[in-house]
Amino acid sequence: MRSLTQSVLRWPSPEQVLQQTQRWAEEQQRQNPGLRRVGLFGSYSRGTASVGSDLDLLLIDDLAEGPQHERLRHWPLERLPLSCDALVLTSLEFAQLIGGESRMAQELQADLRWLC
Template sequence: MRWPGPEQVLEAVRLWAAERKREVASLRQIGVFGSYGRGTASVGSDLDLLLVDAAAEGPQHQRLRRWPLERLPLSCDALVLTPDELHSLLASGSRMAAELKRDLRWLG
């Protein structure tokens, strides 16, 4: 068994993101953060994904049902936000805001 390299994972995520953008008109952006955003991913790293969906509503567990995360090459923690929610989060001064400002890498 072989763990995929970071560039292999990011390329698979870019392809996945391009498919989602073709299928979902309300999808604005997809980005990675955490170790893949920082460029420090290694064996055992999971994928932290941010999806900006203008039509997102309801709690996170309902928002996530729309996205076929199982098609990604490894385990994924995803966050689905509307553009306004992302703007508010980034302006909040929270630890999560600081992490996103530091590590977020938009795909495509």
């Protein structure tokens, strides 16, 4: 007779996610001279994250160039504890975005929490 084997998946607590993301951000800042800041927005920033939530990160990289999909290739997002939606902007691009009236600007103004 064969016994059933069950897989148990455990979602990390918000505290664990935030601690690991903080360490990741600090490591990236040490290794990348153009990285000015790393910010968190969305559910983890608001404190409303639950099972299935992803990370929403903003990276201010003054050496970033090219389209967004090329900028993202530079960053080891797979080392983060959860899947991640990231936006990579230069300081100038961020200033232009945050000064606007787009929905993204409003969300960042309300939720953005700097990790480093």
